[in-house]
Amino acid sequence: HKPAPRLTLRGGSAVAALAACLTPLALGMIIPLGRLVWLAAHTEAATGLAAASLHSLTLAGITALISAALGLATAYALRSRTAIATLAARAAGLGYAVPGAVAAVGVIAILSGTQALIDPAWRSLTGEVFPILLTGTGAALVFAYLSRFAAAAISPAETALARVTPSLDGAARTLGATRRRRVWHIHWPLIAAGVTSAGLLVFVEVLKELPATMILRPFNYDTLAIIAHNFASDERLGEAAMPSLLIPLVALLPMIFVARYLSRQDR
Template sequence: MHIIGLLAVLIALPILGILGAWFGLDAAGIDGLRHQMQTVLPGYLATSGWLALMVTLGVVLVGGASAVAISLFEFRGKRFLSWALLLPMAMPAYVSAYAYTDFLQYAGLVQTALRGWFPGFRFDVRGLAGAIFMFVFTLYPYAYLLARNALSERGTHLMEAARMLGTPLPERILRVALPLARPALMAGAALALMETLADYGVSAYFGLTTFTTGIYKAWVVLDDRIAAAQYASALLLFVAILLWLERREQQRMRFAATRGGRGNDGAEARLPVLSGARAALAWLVCGLPVLLGFALPVLILLQLWWGELGRPAQAGFDGGQAAPFDAARYAGWVWNSFRFGGMAAAVAIVLALSLCFAQRAGGLSRVWGWLLRFTARLAGMGYAIPGSVIAIGILLPVAWLQALWPAAGLGVLLTASSLGVVYAYLVRFTAVAVQSVESGYTRIPASLDEAARTLGSSRAAIAWRVHAPLLWRSLAVAGLMVFVDVVKELPATLLLRPFDTDTLAVIAHNLARDERLGEAALPALSIVAVGLLPVLLVMRALDGPGRARPLQSGAPPA
C-alpha cells in the first residue's frame, strides 16, 4: 500500500507546487501581478480564448461531418477513409506547422502561383489563423472517433426510422444524427482543447502570446518564478474546467449508449448508398481532412528531407563543417527519445498495475481507501495538465527545498540527470497506462483471485504471477502509448531535460526555430513514424465485425 501513497505524492506535488506559489505572494509580487494584468495577461487571455473558440468550432465541424459521412452512409472507398481519417493523430501540430510554413512561405510555390494570378497577393501562415488551421486538422480525430462510435451504436436505426416516416435527408442529419452525436462531439472538442492549451511548439514557432509561451518566457527568459507559477495556475484552471466538461459529456455518452441494450446497436442496419454528386461530396468531406492533416505535411517533409540530402556541406551546431545529414547526431537524438520513453513506460506500467490491483483487491481501511480514490482521480487528471505546467510545478518545490537545504543537491539531481524529465512524464502520462490496465482487468474474473488466495498466495504473488501474465496485452499497449506520448512531448522536455541532451522533439523545434526546416524534416518525420504505432492499434480495434450493411440496389435512395 505504500506505493499508493508514493504515487499520490508524486502526482500531487506539481499541482501543490503551482498553488503554493500564491501563498508566498508579498507586496512586490502583488505589484508584479498588477503590472502583468495591465500588460501581457490581456494578450495571453485574448489569444488563448480565440484559439479555444475557433479550434472548438473547427474540430466539431470537421470531426462531426466526417463521422456522419462514415457512420450513416455507404459509398465507394468508405473503408479506406474510415481509418485514414485517424492518421492525423500521428501528426503533432508543431510538426505540421513546420511543414506548412515552408510550403506557404512568401517565396514558396503556392504564394508564387497566386501572385501570378493576383498581383500583390500576400499572406503569412505564421499567425493566429495559421495556428487554428494546424490544430483543427491535427486534432479533429478526437471528435471524429467519439462521434463515429456514438452514431454507429444507435444512429443508423434512428436514421432509418426517420426515413420511413418521410423525413428528408438534410432534416434527418440535423434533427437525428447531430443531436445524438452532440455529447461525443463536445467530449472530443474538450480533449482537442486540452491539447491546444498544452501546446508550446506551434505557439512559439508562430510567435503567439499564449499562456504556454508565457510560462516558458517567464521562467527561462525573465527568470520570474512567481509569474511563471501564476500563468501556470491560470492555465491549470482552464484545464480543470475543460476536464469537468469532458467528464460530464462522457457520462451523457454512456447513458445514450447503454439505453436500449446491446441488441439495439447498428450491426444489422442497412445504410443508404451514395452515388454521383453525393458520393463525391462524401469523399470531399472525408478526404480533405486526411489530405490537409496528414498526407500533405508528410509529402512536404519528405520533399524537404530529400532536398536537404542533396545540399553541400554547411556549418553544424559546433561551428565546424558538417554534412547536412549526420548519422551520429541523429542516432543520439533517437537514443535520447527512446531512452526517456522506455524508462517512463516501464515505470508507468508498474505504477498502473499496482494502482489498478489495489482498486480491484479492496479490503482497505477508510484512510487508505480515501487515498486510493484520491490518487486515481489525480492520475486521471495528470494527462490533461500541460507539460509546461507540470515542469513549473516540479521546479518550484525543488527551488524551495534547494534554498532550505543546499547540501542535498536536489536541483542538480533533477535538472542534471534524467530523473526530473522522467518524473514529469510519469505525472502526465501515468493516466494513459492506468486506463489501459483498467480495461484489461475487466476481462479477468474475480474467481481467479479467490482461488489464488485459497492456495495461500499473497497480494504481490497474485499481482505478478496471476494478473500480469493475463494482462500482457494491456500492459504492452499501456507501455506503447506512454512511449509514443513521451517521444512527442515538447514543453516539459525543453524545461527539464539535462544539459546537452536533445530529443527528436527538441531538436526538430530548435532547427525549425532557426529556419533550418530541411534539417528539421528528418526528426519531424521520425516523430510521425513513431506516432503511427498507436494509430494502427486503434485502426485494428475498429476494423472488426459489426459494421452496418449497405441498402440493396432495390431499396429507396437516401
C-alpha cells in the same frame, strides 16, 4: 439491435462521399507528410539526429516501463476500494491536465527544495556541496513525464484489470492456486493488452513532449522534438523536416513490438 442497412452509392453520390472521407485525411496527413518528405529529401540532414533519436528512445522507453508498472500497481490498489487509494489515484491523474511547462516548474521547485535539504547534511559529512543529481538530469525529466502522463497509464490498466472478476480469483483459490500463480496465469493474460497499451501511450506522449523537455533537459541533451522545434522556430523548415519525420518512425518500433506481442497473446 438490427444492423444498419448498407447503401450502395453510385455516380456523383459515390464520388462526393469518397471526397468527403478523403478530404480530412489528405489535409491532415497526406499533404503535410508529402511536403515533409520532399523537404527532407532536398535538404541536407542536420547533425546529431542519431544521438537525438537515442535520447528520445531512452527517455520514452524508461518512462513507459515505469508508468506501466505504476499504472498496474495503482489499478490493483483501486481494487481495494479504500478511500486513500482512490484519492491517490485520482490525484495522480490530475497531472494530465497540467501544461508541460507548468509541470517542469513544479518539478524544479520540488527537486531544488529536496537538494537544499540534503546539502547541509552532505556538507557536514564530506565538507563539499551535494552533487546536482536531481535537477538538470534525466531523472528530473522522467519524474516530470510520470507526473504528467500517469493518467494515460492508470486508466487502461484499470480498465484491463476490471476483466479479472472476483469469481475468477475465487475459483482459482478453490483449486489451490497460490497468489503468484493466480497473478501470472490468470490475471496477466487478461490484462496484458491494457498494460502494454498504457506503456505505448506514454511512450508516444514522451516522444513528442516539448516544453518539459526543453526546461529540464541536461546540457547538450537534445531530443528529436527539440531539434525539430529549434529549426522550425528559425524558419529552417527543410532541416526541421527530418527530425519531424523521425518522431513517428521511432514510435513505430515499439508499436510493431506491441502488436506482435498482443497477437501472440490472442493466439
